[in-house]
Amino acid sequence: VPVTTRRRPTAREAHAVLAEAVEAGHLAVVLGRCAVEYDGRAASSLGLGDRVVVLKPDGTALVHTDEGRTPVNWQPPGATHRVAVRDGCLRVVSERSSPTETLTVTFEAVYQLTAIDAADPEELDLRGSEADLRRRLLADPSLVEAGFEPQGTERRTDAGAIDVFGRDADGTPVVVELKRRRVGPSAVSQLRRYVDAVRREEGLDGDDAEGDAGEGATVRGVLVAPSVTDRARTLLGERGLEFVALDPDPGSGGDADPTGGPDVAGSETDADPV
Amino acid sequence: VPVTTRRRPTAREAHAVLAEAVEAGHLAVVLGRCAVEYDGRAASSLGLGDRVVVLKPDGTALVHTDEGRTPVNWQPPGATHRVAVRDGCLRVVSERSSPTETLTVTFEAVYQLTAIDAADPEELDLRGSEADLRRRLLADPSLVEAGFEPQGTERRTDAGAIDVFGRDADGTPVVVELKRRRVGPSAVSQLRRYVDAVRREEGLDGDDAEGDAGEGATVRGVLVAPSVTDRARTLLGERGLEFVALDPDPGSGGDADPTGGPDVAGSETDADPV
């Protein structure tokens, strides 16, 4: 794998090597002292500092300082990199459309410039995602509760797509929302939206989930996640929604409920345990 | 600014330079062919490929392929980098706690290794954020509607903090939720949560926002954003919530509504225009 490197190149030399790299579809890394301007969805200015600039052949541009996982400025894939010399300084302009955004990096000094024809044929194999949680649940629906029967995934409603839709042992519709990690209020709101939408579509009840949870609710909502915050648990209770502890990774616990059934979070109407 | 570079170093040489850089709190960039393992909140494996690895003095680790803005693997700030030679290969292990996460990068070949003592004293100046939208709105509350009086920001409720809380010309409480960009269903759910919480706290109505929007609603909810999706607009209408078009950037339009007042989205009960 050939690597082209220049130490402390002149602006002209840096321009030549970088322009060639961009043209050839190579990966470029520039170490230097630069200032950055951005204008697009928002706008930003950044004064001079030592930074790492990465230009990728897919149009990605990254400006990294010595701190933070997030680049201080960037351009997502799809941008076009242009290289120029301006007032004796190397300048990189990365532009994209829809939305129109411009990133301008002006180097006061280039410490080092490197270009490489990177080859990366491998795909990342990731475990523990929400998709894994769904697979686990569909493989053993009793993890939700005994008698639960999934009828489909990604069911479309007016309020969005439901992760898993099914029916309980009584034939009552059940909306299941999956989260790979501990959930807060927003997940409860999301579940509530879906349950409301299904109730409306099924033409069942208008809105009886207020207070009298359980018996009157003709559509159930179950949040499946490793755990839940206090506030979210309260919100679940207020809406008559339920929670089941489950982890995307089979080994990591999360199924600590010995009864195996969903808790009606915060509800006192728990007079009829399965 | 001194830069230390090694081209195609041996594993021993790479180890020496990289260990010294990590120890000294320098920024390191490694170009090489490597495989990556990650285990923590999730887990992943990645086969051999040409990549850019960045180690920052704050504990950040980044593994970038030739594609994408997001690193294929990473460690956020706070991790500890360890460098070793294993089976004649350079290996970097980046570990952190809470949560416990481990990133392991094993190099089959190191094309180039660079270390630099980066100095970056500048802060990013960002314009067009939600904070800017709030400032704009507080500077001229009539942008929401004539007679609107803000009474506070970040007001705490059982369901979270309200962006801007105030009262309209009639003295009716108004919950304002700000978004710097076009909003979808989740923003509507969020607003609804806050309005519900204020209604409960004010001890006003239990839940009259179903169907009979407007007249019975003793707490109003207004979503302020540049624009709204169709689905979100429908949801707003169903909940008796309102929308005001406003952009964080004064120049960029968004205040296209000639009437200047909030629309009750999707509502037909608009018989009493201000």
Added chain:
DNA sequence: AGGTCTATGTCGTTT
């Protein structure tokens, strides 16, 4: 191209 949602999200702020 736009809508909707997940993410090893990350990041800041507050409790």
Added chain:
DNA sequence: AAACGACGTAGACCT
């Protein structure tokens, strides 16, 4: 440390 929400979120999948 946990919780909560914003982010120029990015990225994937679908219409």
